[in-house]
Amino acid sequence: MTDIEKVAVVGGGLMGAGIAEVCARAGLDVLVAEVGTDALDRARARISGSLERAVAKAKLTAEEGADAETRLSYTADIGDCADRDLVIEAVAEDEAVKTDVFARLDKVVARPDAILASNTSSIPIMKLAMATGRAGQVVGIHFFNPVPVLPLVELVPSLLTSNETTERAADFATGTLGKTVVHARDRAGFVVNALLVPYLLSAIRMLESGFAAAEDIDAGMVHGCAHPMGPLRLADLIGLDTTRAIADSMYAEFKEPLYAPPPLLLRMVDAGLYGKKSGRGFYDYGKDA
Numbered sequence: 001m002t003d004i005e006k007v008a009v010v011g012g013g014l015m016g017a018g019i020a021e022v023c024a025r026a027g028l029d030v031l032v033a034e035v036g037t038d039a040l041d042r043a044r045a046r047i048s049g050s051l052e053r054a055v056a057k058a059k060l061t062a063e064e065g066a067d068a069e070t071r072l073s074y075t076a077d078i079g080d081c082a083d084r085d086l087v088i089e090a091v092a093e094d095e096a097v098k099t100d101v102f103a104r105l106d107k108v109v110a111r112p113d114a115i116l117a118s119n120t121s122s123i124p125i126m127k128l129a130m131a132t133g134r135a136g137q138v139v140g141i142h143f144f145n146p147v148p149v150l151p152l153v154e155l156v157p158s159l160l161t162s163n164e165t166t167e168r169a170a171d172f173a174t175g176t177l178g179k180t181v182v183h184a185r186d187r188a189g190f191v192v193n194a195l196l197v198p199y200l201l202s203a204i205r206m207l208e209s210g211f212a213a214a215e216d217i218d219a220g221m222v223h224g225c226a227h228p229m230g231p232l233r234l235a236d237l238i239g240l241d242t243t244r245a246i247a248d249s250m251y252a253e254f255k256e257p258l259y260a261p262p263p264l265l266l267r268m269v270d271a272g273l274y275g276k277k278s279g280r281g282f283y284d285y286g287k288d289a
């Protein structure tokens with residue numbers, strides 16, 4: 001266990017809800033900050049629904065589920081993060097939105113030793129650190145989707161992150177949350193996405209150029225390579241808006257055509273086809289998916 005007891009998660013979407021859930025299940029006091037009442041209601045429903053499923057599947061006792069709920073609180077005011085030991089930012093993959101959140105956190109988080117972390121998939125941590133006056137305490141703590149299921153956390157210090165911050169963040173991820181840590185340098189995409197992004201984008205290009213149907217591309221990787229799901233279904237799970245944003249920031253960093261978002265992906269995002277979260281992407285999930 002670490003000295004980190006009070007955590008805030010800024011952004012309670014797909015990832016923020018999962019991060020808040022695993023922190024509450026680990027016994028921490030967790031504050032979820034969102035942009036307004038509707039977004040907070042959605043975050044609360046996501047977390048409660050997931051805790052209920054964990055209880056129904058006997059991964060938690062009813063008492064443990066109820067205890068986790070009592071450790072969670074919700075706010076639309078980022079100023080409420082003032083007393084936190086650790087804040088994990090999980091807002092949309094947009095550099096301007098994230099730097100604004102880090103600048104605001106820098107003003108409000110009062111503890112001098114507080115860690116400000118980002119769950120970004122691809123934005124260099126240094127860009128976020130420089131929005132604050134405490135770059136030594138800014139670090140990437142990158143979780144994987146679904147957070148309650150996947151054990152990995154990538155730990156990404158920037159050139160200015162202090163060793164103490166990196167060590168405390170690593171203790172938090174392994175000791176408190178029981179995750180498996182890999183250490184990565186501060187390059188867009190870190191380790192996993194530097195490998196995964198070209199693969200997912202290649203699958204989209206295959207579909208776009210008529211190599212095979214979506215179902216066949218996915219079945220190839222599920223049955224031929226024992227992946228738990230194929231690349232197009234995985235892109236739908238991640239969210240095609242997020243997939244596009246990650247491709248954009250990796251292409252901006254490396255100017256490597258393998259990272260460039262294919263036109264089909266751009267058009268699907270233009271059309272609001274964001275994958276599972278919007279009900280339709282490469283597959284149909286029905287209205288309430």
Ligand SMILES: CCCCCCCC(=O)CC(=O)SCCNC(=O)CCNC(=O)[C@H](O)C(C)(C)COP(=O)(O)OP(=O)(O)OC[C@H]1O[C@@H](n2cnc3c(N)ncnc32)[C@H](O)[C@@H]1OP(=O)(O)O
Nearest residue numbers: 121143144145146148149197200201228229238243246247
């Ligand atoms: C181009 C740019 C793109 C780059 C994007 C990068 C984004 C990032 O920055 C980094 C990422 O996270 S990349 C995504 C990594 N995630 C994956 O690869 C997921 C692969 N899929 C899976 O693991 C399973 O299909 C999965 C677990 C999802 C579902 O498994 P199954 O198909 O076997 O379905 P189930 O039988 O329903 O589930 C298996 C067990 O998992 C539990 N579970 C599923 N979804 C859950 C969720 N959302 N929350 C909590 N638990 C969940 C489920 O309950 C079941 O548990 P058991 O009953 O105990 O087996």
Ligand SMILES: NC(=O)C1=CN([C@@H]2O[C@H](COP(=O)(O)OP(=O)(O)OC[C@H]3O[C@@H](n4cnc5c(N)ncnc54)[C@H](O)[C@@H]3O)[C@@H](O)[C@H]2O)C=CC1
Nearest residue numbers: 011012013014015034035039090091092093120121145238
């Ligand atoms: N979707 C995925 O599979 C993964 C995503 N990530 C990263 O996690 C981050 C979040 O991604 P998702 O959860 O998928 O996105 P999402 O779109 O599901 O959730 C983002 C949330 O942030 C909220 N938000 C936006 N601006 C805010 C602000 N100023 N203050 C508070 N909340 C704000 C939105 O209301 C929304 O609920 C991104 O950086 C993404 O790259 C990392 C690993 C996997």
